[in-house]
Amino acid sequence: DSGVTQTPKHLITATGQRVTLRCSPRSGDLSVYWYQQSLDQGLQFLIQYYNGEERAKGNILERFSAQQFPDLHSELNLSSLELGDSALYFCASSVAHGQGTGNTIYFGEGSWLTVV
Amino acid sequence: GQQLNQSPQSMFIQEGEDVSMNCTSSSIFNTWLWYKQEPGEGPVLLIALYKAGELTSNGRLTAQFGITRKDSFLNISASIPSDVGIYFCAGQLREYGNKLVFGAGTILRVKS
Numbered sequence: 001d002s003g004v005t006q007t008p009k010h011l012i013t014a015t016g017q018r019v020t021l022r023c024s025p026r027s028g029d030l031s032v033y034w035y036q037q038s039l040d041q042g043l044q045f046l047i048q049y050y051n052g053e054e055r056a057k058g059n060i061l062e063r064f065s066a067q068q069f070p071d072l073h074s075e076l077n078l079s080s081l082e083l084g085d086s087a088l089y090f091c092a093s094s095v096a097h098g099q100g101t102g103n104t105i106y107f108g109e110g111s112w113l114t115v116v
Numbered sequence: 117g118q119q120l121n122q123s124p125q126s127m128f129i130q131e132g133e134d135v136s137m138n139c140t141s142s143s144i145f146n147t148w149l150w151y152k153q154e155p156g157e158g159p160v161l162l163i164a165l166y167k168a169g170e171l172t173s174n175g176r177l178t179a180q181f182g183i184t185r186k187d188s189f190l191n192i193s194a195s196i197p198s199d200v201g202i203y204f205c206a207g208q209l210r211e212y213g214n215k216l217v218f219g220a221g222t223i224l225r226v227k228s
Contacts, residue, residue, distance in 0.1 A: 002158065033216075043159070043204065043218035056215050090158050105216060107151075107158035 003027065004108035006091050012114045018079040021111045025072055025093030031055065032074040033094075033105065034066055038087040049074055050097040081115045088112055119143075122205050122219030129195055130227050137222040138189040139205035147208040148181050148188040149216065154201045162203075163190070197228050 003026035013019055025032050034046040036059075045058035049068035060066075063081075068074045078085060092107045122139045129135060139148070147166055151159035163174050165181035165188060172179055178191045188207075192199055205219040 002160070004158070035216075042220050043206075043216075045215045045217070048215065058215060092158075104161055104164060105149075106161070109156070109158045 002106040002108060004091055004093050004106050006089075006108040006111050008111055009109065010112045010114075012116060013081060015081055015083060015115055017081050017115075018077065019081065019113065021076040021078070021089050021091075021113070023074045023076070023091030023093075023108060025074070025091075026106055029093035029095050029106075030072065031094045031097050031105075032068055032072070033092040034060075034074070034076050035090040035092065035107075036087050037090060037110070041087075043090075046076070048097070055097050078113070083115050086113055086115045120205055120207055120217055120219040122222055124222055125220070126223035126225070128225045128227065131195060131197060133195055135192040135195055135199070135224060136189060137203060137205075138187060139207075139219045140187040141207060142186065143207075143209065144185040145207035145209055145217075146185070148179070149206040149208070150177075150179050150188070150190045151204045151206060152201045153204065153221075159204060192224075195224075195226050197226050200224055200226050 005024040007022045030051045033048045037043045046060040048056040052068050066076045088110045090110045092105045094105045096103045120139050120141050149164050150162045153159045163179040168185050170181040176193045202221040204221045206216040
């Protein structure tokens, strides 16, 4: 158990709909990251928040948005869903925002999204 | 963008054999990480490497951070059935903060 909690574990929704994925980081971690894992694209970084502020942006679509709340939990909002958005979405957390010893990134178990 | 080339794509080995996989890149990375992912789980960190040339072990696992900072390898000695899973290398670039760039993964199957 990494200590990163994600909900829901599984979600099936229709095209055009909007969903929200939720993440609670490990206790004490200020950074939250969102990753998308699909068969054809592998693990892709979407976005990072540190202590409530957006820190880095990756391959995140404009239809997707995220935020980190004062209690440090984060939500990833996916709207106007398309079939190709079906994937495993991971949240990860770390203590700080930089690199180096002690700032290990821990992953949650992921949220399976199926768009039909 | 930055790409990590991970090989081999998959391996099917006999229990007890040693395993070796590697990642290369055209970019210089500041940190190399190796993760293992099992079905229904998120990636779990196995080994983290922070200095060029660093060689680190974790039980039967050994990983090295290449001198050029553009490559890393992971060795698993005396494989056992529970080693089955997908192994990912990941690199971090200082100019991209803590963002992880992942390799495509190596699928390991062990025949007992």
